Amino acid sequence: MTQPQQADPDQIAFQQYRTLLFSVAYRILGTAADAEDLVQDAWLKWSAVDRSQVADPKAYLTRIVSNLAMGRLRSTRHQRETYFGPWLPEPILTGPDTADGVATADSVSMALLVVLETLSPLERAVFVLKEVFAFSYAEIGEAVERSESAVRQAAHRAREHVQARRPRFTADRARQRDVTERFFAATTGGDINTLMELLSPDVTLWTDGGGKVRQAIEPVVGLETVARWFAALSTVTYQGIEPGQMRAEITWINGGPGVVFRGPDRVVATLTFDFDPEGRISTIHNVANPDKLHAVADGTRHELS
Incomplete structure (x- = not known):
């Protein structure tokens, strides 16, 4: 035996x-x-x-x-x-438990x-x-x-x-999730007016393409400029992917609500957000360098201590 x-x-x-x-x-x-x-x-x-x-x-x-x-x-x-x-750092998928802490x-x-x-x-x-x-x-x-x-x-x-x-504010997780969902809906629907309501007046967008994909190499700053940037996403071809082929979903990234954009055969970008004391989006980090998307693409949710 x-x-x-x-x-x-x-x-x-x-x-x-x-x-x-x-x-x-x-x-x-x-x-x-x-x-x-x-x-x-x-x-x-x-x-x-x-x-x-x-x-x-x-x-x-x-x-x-x-x-x-x-x-x-x-x-x-x-x-x-x-x-x-x-x-920008390499994004990772986390679970709601991480966001609760x-x-x-x-x-x-x-x-x-x-x-x-x-x-x-x-x-x-x-x-x-x-x-x-x-x-x-x-x-x-x-x-x-x-x-x-x-x-x-x-x-x-x-x-x-x-x-x-890095000024620290009391984080209202429910508010962050609600704003992220409304931002997501406004972006996919090209609703610039709602976007301007959700963004801080001095909102800054940082994009990381690493020279592998086309992205802004300087931060994009200002309410109207950033709002127009995202309102146009539903109408433009991105990395060779037509708008109708792009899928997007809200998920948990680095301890908070974020957005993952997927093409027919790959993850193409992630968005994560920072919020001001009023709960508006103050900073957006957009990672599109394919070398930094493997941890998201493989679908593994990381436990963190």
Whole structure:
């Protein structure tokens, strides 16, 4: 009689923290594909380590992922700085549960990830570990291999930088969903008047085509300009796809309501939104670079911690 196969204790320990590791890596990097690669690299390192020397698996694995992520950021910094047009994070599908946790949803929002992109790799890792996951300064120091004093300084710089560029408002999730649905209906119906009601006076549209597809390489600013941009979508051919062939749906992206546009054979773009204190749309992030749409195209909904 065949004996039941025993579960690998190393794999059990790793799987226990896998969601945490992806969540840390994605927030530090802003790219789902790289975050998944780093989680796999962490598994390889974890498999090779002498477990008797590991007192705290969670801390050890977080240290591995944090350092891998900082190294990846340093190696890609030039590539991002010379990127064609605005560089936006890679969108991921999330579930309503993520949106229900306001702090978690905000920490993975496209708007915050864009701000984090302006931090140094160390500042970004420290901010994520402290502000999102509430690690102590001592724990972060071990994770990023810096002194506690250096970590405190980096955390202070990062927090001031983020607060100056990312004002936080009380998020009314129901209002956001309602505005997104009305925006979606107005866009598909070419209703410019409703669009102008839903958009903030100084609304800004950021588009990321990465030089792969045609997009605006400078932000599109202003109520009327942005409203006309979206009112025209239902009448123009986009990336070779006729209006009648384009499908669009509202779904959960990066912790909030967003829109996915699909052609007959591919995902062509995503929209995510930021809102002002009155609940109007203040910023729109449009990702159309096909290299950044794989995580959405494969349909996987990411659990985040």
